[in-house]
Amino acid sequence: MKTENMLKTGKIILTGKLRLLSPAMIGSGRDERTDMDLIRDSDGKPFIPATSFVGVLRHSIKVKAEREQLERFWGSEKKKDKPLYQSALYCDDLSISDTKPEITIRDGVAINSKTGRAKEHAKYNYELIERDTIFNLRLEIDLIRGHELFFKQMLATIIKVLQNGELRLGAKTRSGFGKVKLEDYKVYEFDFHNKEAILKWLKGEFTEPSDFKYQAFDIAKDNLFKLDATFSIKNSLIVRSYTASPDEPDSVHIKSRGKDILPGTSLKGAIRARAERILNTLGKPSGIIEDLFGRVDEDRKEAKRGRLIIEETVLDGYPSEVQTRIKIDRFTGGVMEGALLETMPLFSSKDRKTFNISITVEDCKPHEAGLMLLVLKDLWTGDLPVGGEKAIGRGVLKGISANITYEGKRFKIQEDISKLPDKDILQGYINSLVNYKQP
Numbered sequence: 409m410k411t412e413n414m415l416k417t418g419k420i421i422l423t424g425k426l427r428l429l430s431p432a433m434i435g436s437g438r439d440e441r442t443d444m445d446l447i448r449d450s451d452g453k454p455f456i457p458a459t460s461f462v463g464v465l466r467h468s469i470k471v472k473a474e475r476e477q478l479e480r481f482w483g484s485e486k487k488k489d490k491p492l493y494q495s496a497l498y499c500d501d502l503s504i505s506d507t508k509p510e511i512t513i514r515d516g517v518a519i520n521s522k523t524g525r526a527k528e529h530a531k532y533n534y535e536l537i538e539r540d541t542i543f544n545l546r547l548e549i550d551l552i553r554g555h556e557l558f559f560k561q562m563l564a565t566i567i568k569v570l571q572n573g574e575l576r577l578g579a580k581t582r583s584g585f586g587k588v589k590l591e592d593y594k595v596y597e598f599d600f601h602n603k604e605a606i607l608k609w610l611k612g613e614f615t616e617p618s619d620f621k622y623q624a625f626d627i628a629k630d631n632l633f634k635l636d637a638t639f640s641i642k643n644s645l646i647v648r649s650y651t652a653s654p655d656e657p658d659s660v661h662i663k664s665r666g667k668d669i670l671p672g673t674s675l676k677g678a679i680r681a682r683a684e685r686i687l688n689t690l691g692k693p694s695g696i697i698e699d700l701f702g703r704v705d706e707d708r709k710e711a712k713r714g715r716l717i718i719e720e721t722v723l724d725g726y727p728s729e730v731q732t733r734i735k736i737d738r739f740t741g742g743v744m745e746g747a748l749l750e751t752m753p754l755f756s757s758k759d760r761k762t763f764n765i766s767i768t769v770e771d772c773k774p775h776e777a778g779l780m781l782l783v784l785k786d787l788w789t790g791d792l793p794v795g796g797e798k799a800i801g802r803g804v805l806k807g808i809s810a811n812i813t814y815e816g817k818r819f820k821i822q823e824d825i826s827k828l829p830d831k832d833i834l835q836g837y838i839n840s841l842v843n844y845k846q847p
Contacts, residue, residue: 416551416552416600417553417556417600417601418551418597419549419551419597419598420559421547421596422546422547422566422594422595423546423594424570424592425591425592426502426543426544426570426590427589428538428539428543430585430672430719430720431586431664432578432586433536434454434455434456434457434578434579435534441535442513442534443533444534444535445534446511446537449501453509455502455503455543456502456577457502458499458500458502461502462497464575466482469562469566471565472628477558479493480555481496481555481558496550503544504537505542506541506542509538510665511536511538513536514534514536514671515533516534516673545593547566549562562625563622564624565624570588570590571589581717582716582717582718583672583718584671584672584719595617595620596617597620630772631772632814633777633812633813635768635784635810635812636765636810637765637766638764638809639765639805640762640806640808641755642756642806645723645726645754645794646661646754646796646803647670647794648660648661649662658749658751659796660728660751660752668722668724668728668754669720670723674794679792680697683779692844693846695846699715699776702714716767717768717769717770718765719766721764723754724763725757726755726756726757730750731750731753734748765787775840775844777837778838781812781834782838784807788810793805809821809822809823817830819834
């Protein structure tokens with residue numbers, strides 16, 4: 409089938425910078441440096457493939473429009489007795505602006521939900537591009553006769569999504585990775601009815617950005633459950649990061665760009681394990697966990713994407729201190745020879761430093777909202793510790809305040825949960841979980 413001939417009436421070009429709001433994992437499928445390496449260009453620098461970027465854009469931007477208009481903009485697949493449209497959107501690979509981008513290696517481990525301990529032989533590592541890294545963005549759109557306004561509104565929608573930091577790129581986006589934000593952008597319009605504009609486009613003379621003001625489309629969003637909560641560390645906390653330097657402790661708290669963080673991966677693992685325990689206690693099907701957190705079946709080579717997103721958060725201002733520990737022989741009760749180690753956890757501060765935890769559930773059902781409320785209660789009351797060395801009291805959090813948005817309602821929770829407002833409504837979501845029966 410031949411592609412339908414379309415008359416181009418002009419061009420629009422968007423240039424700008426994409427800043428990483430959180431670390432990104434743009435994998436290459438190789439394992440030469442780590443178990444999961446970053447994709448790199450011929451100069452050895454990480455980049456974002458245009459195919460990945462445009463694919464995420466297309467999947468994320470759901471607008472109400474005629475199918476033909478969407479296919480003319482994004483392109484269409486070959487189908488019998490239907491026109492085949494080439495995409496009107498072109499994109500360059502997103503090269504990195506930094507001459508020496510900061511790349512780190514993190515460790516990951518699978519957790520046994522029954523014991524709460526790491527699974528054997530389930531440790532791995534992966535490369536990350538650190539947050540605040542800048543990438544160069546260049547998009548080009550062909551304006552097609554009769555669709556000029558729609559295409560301009562689509563570009564306005566893309567700009568809006570990128571400016572709001574709503575787009576996520578790469579792997580582990582459900583654990584807070586890959587958030588990007590558009591900065592310092594310019595739009596150049598070239599009207600092919602104007603000979604001078606054609607010559608400027610051919611010569612690449614992008615000197616006069618246009619005053620691009622078009623109405624963005626409303627993006628269709630699922631029923632979101634949004635939780636933004638403020639916590640403090642009750643005693644101490646450590647998410648272990650190891651070093652090969654003999655002058656440093658055996659393990660320190662994990663950092664990003666020199667700042668202590670609570671990784672979304674660690675928090676998500678703890679929440680998933682507790683959610684499984686709650687469901688098992690209530691006798692509810694495990695499919696709820698798979699729907700929320702996703703699953704990977706290595707035997708069948710199948711994967712399902714989860715709908716729960718947990719952001720990575722910065723733990724700013726918490727003091728750290730080296731502690732020396734020993735290992736005890738359980739049989740003799742004495743110290744095991746050569747089992748001396750040093751750790752450097754974070755400790756609670758006198759001025760009561762706080763940090764935020766942000767959780768989003770896309771297309772959230774009432775029983776799933778009830779499950780998230782029960783998990784929040786356990787975090788709030790210190791019954792669900794996070795991080796490592798939980799057996800000696802680390803990782804206990806204290807709830808300060810929380811804002812919940814769901815089904816058009818807003819709920820605010822204060823430190824004293826005995827004075828919980830809208831208790832009947834929130835209890836209704838928990839009752840939905842208690843009474844839930846798998847369809």
